[in-house]
Amino acid sequence: MKTTTILTGLQPSGDLHIGNYFGSIKPFLDLYDEQKDSAKFYLMVADYHALTSVRDGSALRRNIYNIVRDYLATGVDPEHVTLFRQSDNPDHMELGWILDCMVSVPFLMQAHSYKDKVTRGLDANAGLFTYPMLMAADILLYNTDLVPVGEDQRQHLEYTREAVTKFNNNYGEILKEPKEVILKNVGVVPGTDGQKMSKSYGNTIPLFGTREEIQKAVMSIVTDSTGDRPENVYAIHSLFRSKGQLESLYSEHTGKYKYLKEALIEDIDSLIAPMREKRNDINDGDIRKILAAGAEKARGISSITMEKIRDVIGINI
Ligand code: ADP
Ligand code: TRP
Numbered sequence: 001m002k003t004t005t006i007l008t009g010l011q012p013s014g015d016l017h018i019g020n021y022f023g024s025i026k027p028f029l030d031l032y033d034e035q036k037d038s039a040k041f042y043l044m045v046a047d048y049h050a051l052t053s054v055r056d057g058s059a060l061r062r063n064i065y066n067i068v069r070d071y072l073a074t075g076v077d078p079e080h081v082t083l084f085r086q087s088d089n090p091d092h093m094e095l096g097w098i099l100d101c102m103v104s105v106p107f108l109m110q111a112h113s114y115k116d117k118v119t120r121g122l123d124a125n126a127g128l129f130t131y132p133m134l135m136a137a138d139i140l141l142y143n144t145d146l147v148p149v150g151e152d153q154r155q156h157l158e159y160t161r162e163a164v165t166k167f168n169n170n171y172g173e174i175l176k177e178p179k180e181v182i183l184k185n186v187g188v189v190p191g192t193d194g195q196k197m198s199k200s201y202g203n204t205i206p207l208f209g210t211r212e213e214i215q216k217a218v219m220s221i222v223t224d225s226t227g228d229r230p231e232n233v234y235a236i237h238s239l240f241r242s243k244g245q246l247e248s249l250y251s252e253h254t255g256k257y258k259y260l261k262e263a264l265i266e267d268i269d270s271l272i273a274p275m276r277e278k279r280n281d282i283n284d285g286d287i288r289k290i291l292a293a294g295a296e297k298a299r300g301i302s303s304i305t306m307e308k309i310r311d312v313i314g315i316n317i
Contacts, residue, residue, distance in 0.1 A: 002037075002038055002039055002040045003038060003039070004035060004038055004039035004040070004145045004146065005039065005040045005041075005042070005142055005143055005144045005145050005146075006028070006031055006032075006035065006039050006040070006041050006042070006144070006145065006146045006147075006148065006181075007041075007042035007043070007044065007138070007139060007142055007144040007146075007147060008024060008028050008042075008043060008044070008147055008148050008149060009043070009044035009045070009046040009049075009086070009135075009138055010024060010025075010044075010045065010046060010067060010071075011046045011047075011049045011050040011053075012045055012046070012047055012050050012054075012060065012063035012064045012066070012067040013050040013053050013054050013063060013199065014063065014199040015066065015199070015204075015206050015207070015208070015209075016066075016067065016070050016206070016207040016208065017197055017198075017199065017204035017205055017206055017207055018189060018197065018204075018205045018206075018207055018236070018239070018268070019150070019188075019189035019191070019196070019197035019198065019204065020150075020207065021074065021207050022189050022239050023149070023150030023151070023187070023188070023189055024148065024149055024150055025070075025071070025074050026074075027148040027149075027181060027182075028041075028043065028076075028148045029074065029075055029076070031146070031148055031181065032076075032080075032081065036080060039145075039146075040082070041080065041081040041082065042081070042082045042084070042142055042144070042298065043071060043076060043081050043082070043083045043084075044084055044085070044086055044138060044298075045064055045067055045068060045083075045084070045085045045086060045291075046086050046135075046138065047060065047064055047085055047086055047087045048086050048087050048092065048093070048134060049086070049131060049134060049135065050063065051127060052125060052127040052128045052131060053128075064085065065284055065287055068083065068287045068290065068291065069279055069282045069287065070207065070208060070279065071083060072278070072279075072282050072287075072290075073208070073275045073276070073278045073279035073282065074275055075275075078290045078293070078294065082294050082297045082298055083290055083291065083294045084291060084294030084295045084297070084298040085291050085294075085295060086138060088291065088292075088294075088295035088298070088299075089141075089295055089298050089299050089302055091137075091141055091299065091302040091303065091305075091306045092134065092137050092138055092141065092302075093134075093137075094137075094306065095136075095137035095140065095141055095302075095305075095306065095309065096130065096133050096134035096136075096137040098137075098167075098309065098313065099133040099136050099137055099140075099163045099167070100130050100133045102133075102163055102166040102167050102170070103133065103159075103162065103163060103166060107159075107162070108129055108130065108132065108133075109129075111129075111131070111132050111155065111156075111159060112152070112155050113128060113131050113132065113155075113156070114128050114129050114131065132155075132156050132159040132160070133159075133163060135156050135159075135160065136156075136159060136160035136163040136164075139157075139160050139178050140160065140163070140164065140175045140176070140178070140305070141301070141302035141305050141306070142298070142301050142302060142305070143176045143301075143305065144176070144178045145176070145178060145179065146178065146179055146180075146181050147178050147179070147180050147181065148180075148181040148182075149180055149181070149182065150182065150187065150188065150189075151182055151187035151188045152188070152196065153180065154180055154182060157178060157179070157180040160178055161177050161178070163175075164176070164177050171312040171313065172312060174305075174308050174309060174312055189236070189239065190232055190235050190236060191203030191204060191205075192204070192205065192217055192218075192220045192221045192222065192232070193222050193232075194222055194231075194232045204217065205217040205218065205236070205268065207272065208272065208275070208276055208279060209272075211265075211269055214265055214268050214269060214272070215265050218233075218236075218261050218264050218265050218268070219261060221233050221236065221261065223257050228254045228255050229250055229254070230257050230260060230261075233257070233260055233261055233264060234246065234250060234260075236264065237260070237263075237264045237267065240264070240267040240268065240271065241267060249263060
């Protein structure tokens with residue numbers, strides 16, 4: 001009997017980078033290995049969330065195919081993981097709206113996802129403002145226990161729990177409180193400039209880049225270290241090798257930044273090369289079939305939650 005539910009999502013808003021892999025996909029795959037006998041797994045393509053930033057229909061469509069292909073290439077098994085698209089299940093929108101009605105405007109104004117954009121003087125759309133409640137809906141529809149994400153998503157889980165409290169205080173114990181799973185020391189993967197690696201900062205190492213693209217990204221890692229060790233290179237390298245291995249590599253080659261970067265390129269490439277090969281074998285038809293099957297399974301579960309919610313809030317007359 002499977003007693004735990006584990007769910008995560010990624011926005012199809014651009015090519016995946018190694019921060020996404022170590023911050024979100026790998027923790028998910030590790031949890032899957034550890035708990036596949038006792039837990040149900042959901043992996044969602046958050047395409048409505050991506051609409052807060054992607055305004056090009058063909059780019060979004062391409063990103064959706066790409067992200068599913070990426071998940072499958074990294075080792076997600078669609079027979080055992082419900083792999084589905086948010087927009088294939090209208091329950092997400094419905095619960096998102098209901099949760100919007102549970103929380104206040106000042107509360108949503110404090111969400112980093114919205115506040116950071118406003119602070120940077122960018123135009124924040126209303127979708128970005130209500131983003132945390134759509135994410136809460138994604139999680140709560142499936143009675144999720146654990147959500148593997150990167151550090152930057154921690155606040156969204158706090159927001160989800162707040163939505164649960166608001167809803168349950170009013171209507172009774174219907175929604176289940178989820179918890180985030182954030183891997184220690186992989187919380188934030190630094191980018192080539194030392195800031196958090198993010199597609200929006202242009203500082204990424206692509207997960208499925210060609211060898212040349214990986215080379216170019218690694219060679220551009222900023223190396224203004226205070227001591228002999230190029231800290232940014234070392235931080236990224238620590239994702240690929242144990243501390244002991246790294247300590248000896250970096251102490252044997254003190255100050256040889258080019259050599260150390262080349263070693264990092266090798267390590268990245270040996271992780272990615274087999275995945276890249278697998279990725280090339282997955283066609284669009286396979287992807288559509290997998291998503292259709294995933295959507296049906298997802299709707300089967302979320303409809304039970306929605307039935308209870310509609311009942312207690314008084315809209316099923
Ligand atoms: P980006 O910042 O590039 O737009 P997303 O916001 O789409 O990335 O993040 C997708 C997932 O990957 C989330 O779970 C997020 O926490 C994780 N993630 C993104 N960047 C990093 C990073 N630099 N380190 C660790 N995890 C990350
Ligand atoms: N907000 C997440 C991100 O940007 C993506 C996401 C949407 C998500 N819904 C989710 C992650 C539900 C975990 C669970 O990375």
